[in-house]
Amino acid sequence: MIEAVGLTKRYGKTLAVDDLSFNVQSGRVTGFLGPNGAGKSTTMRMVLGLDNPTGGSVTIDGRRYRELHDPLRTVGALLDAKWVHPNRSARAHLRWLAKSNKLPDSRVDEVLELVGLTSVANKRAGGFSLGMSQRLGIAAALLGDPQVLLFDEPVNGLDPEGIVWIRKFMHRLADEGRTVFVSSHLLSEMALTAQELIVIGRGKLIAQCSTEEFVAQATESTVKVRSPQLPVLRNALLHAGVRISDEGEGLVVSGMDSAEIGELAAQHGATLHELSPQRGSLEEAFMQLTGESVEYHTDLEQTAVAEAAELISTGK
Amino acid sequence: MTLLAVERIKLFTTRSPWWSGAIAIALMAAFAGLVAANAPADELTMANTQFGATFGLVVVMVLAALAITTEYRFGTIRATFQAVPNRTSALLAKTGVVAAVAFVIAEIGAFLAWGLANVIKPEANLALNSMADWRNVAGAGLIFALAAVVAVALGTLVRHSAGAIAIVLVYSQVAEPLISQLPSVGPDIYRWLPFNMAQKFLTGDPEVAPQFADGGPPSAALSPWWALAYFAAFAGVLLTIAVATANKRDA
Structure with missing residues (x-):
């Protein structure tokens, strides 16, 4: 040992x-x-x-x-x-x-x-x-x-x-x-x-x-939801106290599994177009845990954002 | 004993020691041949036949320094310390093997030089009669071995081939003679410098270097055998510092 x-x-x-x-x-x-x-x-x-x-x-x-x-x-x-x-x-x-x-x-x-x-x-x-x-x-x-x-x-x-x-x-x-x-x-x-x-x-x-x-x-499991009654569903989910984030036309919910979300949607009469559990990849898990401790961060992203902002402000 | 065998395998499974050894011996013999062929028989002294030893010594010190600096260069020193965590034993074994090789090279070179001079000028008085004569020829082995210890120690301290070789050569070949040229105190310091002591052991005092008769650099302060002891102590101190440093440092 x-x-x-x-x-x-x-x-x-x-x-x-x-x-x-x-x-x-x-x-x-x-x-x-x-x-x-x-x-x-x-x-x-x-x-x-x-x-x-x-x-x-x-x-x-x-x-x-x-x-x-x-x-x-x-x-x-x-x-x-x-x-x-x-x-x-x-x-x-x-x-x-x-x-x-x-x-x-x-x-x-x-x-x-x-x-x-x-x-x-x-x-x-x-x-x-x-x-x-x-x-x-x-x-x-x-x-x-x-x-x-x-x-x-x-x-x-x-x-x-x-x-x-x-x-x-x-x-x-x-x-x-x-x-x-x-x-x-x-x-x-x-x-x-x-x-x-x-x-x-x-x-x-x-x-x-x-x-x-x-x-x-490390892999935080999330559920992706798409629905035509998205605002209704969003309110219901917020009320239930879970974390949600917008992603395109849908929501990504963490802290509630797909069964619970489905039942919640049924209670509020929301139609679901998609209800899919998302499993983070290993690399994501690793990045999540060590992300803050990486020694050499690149500032590429910041540079890109700054450049984009400049282009917009100069009206090009 | 095991560690000596390890270092022997390491030294002889690369090519540079073979080349360096051959070059050192060839230089010693070649200078003897050159001197013997050109000097009149009655002026050919024992010291003259060993003129090439200076150059042989330079090559051997380079060999010795490289024996340790290449280990740092290629990372094999880490493999060595991994296999033999007792760094003191590992380094002493290496120093011992390199010194023994230097000794053998010097003896072969010195006697080859002496023999060659005898063959070229049989009428010259080159018999090994006195202790001084023996020191002059066979003594080279001791000086080469101790100089090899100095070079290994410096190589261990510096860890870079170019740096170690530069220090060893500049100090022994340039710095010491230059110090003797310093006004007033120069000659007094020079009398106590280690490579001058080594020279003293080889060539002694009375019959030494006629070219210095016109007030050249003074010979060393001690008698030949004490001069050897002084040179040995110098090598020993350097080696002790080197081993202590290697033990403390990260490999």
Whole structure:
């Protein structure tokens, strides 16, 4: 189990990770979700003892990473697939890693086989595509046959084939009963891979729950209503104390399900042309939760509005 | 022991150490050949045959600095610290391997240079009779190894190849001689500078560099073996600072 308590990292004036506490359960795939710049990579580097926390601590099965003996046997990680010397062959890269944790050379060939790099094992890693580098990184993570695995944005920049491969691989690792902690900024990707979610924004914890719970909780369900007697219906709904908003010719109602709205309409003799429950997408849910914590907002929208206003006022 | 093997694999699975080693040895031998071919037999001294060591040393220090800065450049230092969280051991192992390689390069280069001079000018008096002669030839290994430690330490502190190489070369090759040219205090400071001490160990005092007879820069303040100890202490202090810094810093 990975457990973070009050984990904090400050770079000068920026607080990259802010009093973050969470735990990653054993034997499950836990997604680490947050927009770019939310502090996911920094947190992962602190888990691995690469960056020193400004405050708080993070432990793996109760021990700090730097206290682990032959750590590759306990924790495997792929934070950046490009952390390989470009002139060194894939096999040589894995050989020194294996040696450092007293793993036999035969293990190198096993993991190369596992990720399908046997045929290019003696080629220099600098010539690898991103997908191949990613596989080499996963091979390195698996060298010590660890129970805990960390992956930072493993599908980033991969082609669809690569993404499917990684996804299947994660499932396989989880099926083998390993603890997998994987970060992503794509909720849709996490919904396919992770059972548990830890969501952060601007270095702060937003939610820790199962993926299902998160989606249900975050996607606010609304109902779309269209009716020729819209003003009547609107008054009735307002009277019932639900939130409504206009959308084209209809209304979007939140806080009341479609059955209740239908009955309300019947009571007031309003004909309904449409009564459809709307389910927010995962991405919307994610945006809703993390929207306020995205670090780099664009001011494109504001600019566009300002420009439009100017055009109107000058009468063009 | 395991970590030494790790660093050995790392060093020899890239090409630059092989090239640098070959170039350093070739330079040392080539200068010996050049000097031996052109100097009259009775003027050819042991120090003359080792003239190329200065250039060999430059190449070896570049090799040593690159051994650590390329790790920062390509992020493999993070992979290293991930596999070996005890950064002190990891860095000491690397320093040890690089120093050993520097030692071997220097010994091959120095004896090749000495042998070549003997072959070209057999009539010259180039027998290894005195301790001073041995220091001059075999001593190169110790100086190269310690200079490699200095370069690794600076590389660890600076983390950028170009920056580390510039500092190592400008300091050892340009700054020290320039300091000796400072008015009044220059020579006194120069007598205590580490690379001047290293030179003192190699060439000693009495038979040293006749070109400096006309009031050139003074030789170092200590006797040859103390000069070596001084240079070793300098390397040790730098390495300690570098390791302590690497332990505190984010990788």
